[in-house]
Amino acid sequence: LRTKRGNHNSYNANDTINAIDFSFKDTYSDVYNTYKGLIAFRKANSEFFGNKEAVTVAKAKNGTKSVSGVTKYEVGSNKEFCIYFNATSADFAITTDGYTKVVDVTSGTPTESEELPTSVPAKGFVILKK
Numbered sequence: 001l002r003t004k005r006g007n008h009n010s011y012n013a014n015d016t017i018n019a020i021d022f023s024f025k026d027t028y029s030d031v032y033n034t035y036k037g038l039i040a041f042r043k044a045n046s047e048f049f050g051n052k053e054a055v056t057v058a059k060a061k062n063g064t065k066s067v068s069g070v071t072k073y074e075v076g077s078n079k080e081f082c083i084y085f086n087a088t089s090a091d092f093a094i095t096t097d098g099y100t101k102v103v104d105v106t107s108g109t110p111t112e113s114e115e116l117p118t119s120v121p122a123k124g125f126v127i128l129k130k
Helices: 031-045
Strands: 056-059 072-075 081-086 102-104 111-113 124-129
Touching: none
Parallel strands: none
Antiparallel strands: 056 072, 072 081, 081 124, 102 111, 102 124
């Protein structure tokens, strides 16, 4: 959540331009809590995330249909987690076959639910768990 003061190519700018403005933590508490939840989720599942032995396969498709802007990650040798990222401006229908839970990280604390989604929201993501 850096403003960069309008500098879109700030690789060589000073810290005044590139520093994170922590006052945004309150303004954008939803983003802050989501990142906090993602970090907690990763730490709780370190055998799958951040482990060089973990097996992760990224596919830009759902089933056999390739979709620009949507990426599906299958994590673990038995695909213990499936993560969809949707960078498009429309919801994207997904299948949840083989998964029993969805993990929500938006509160800052990962929580599991058995109410599986049927789609990934626009500009959003979904974490599925076996």
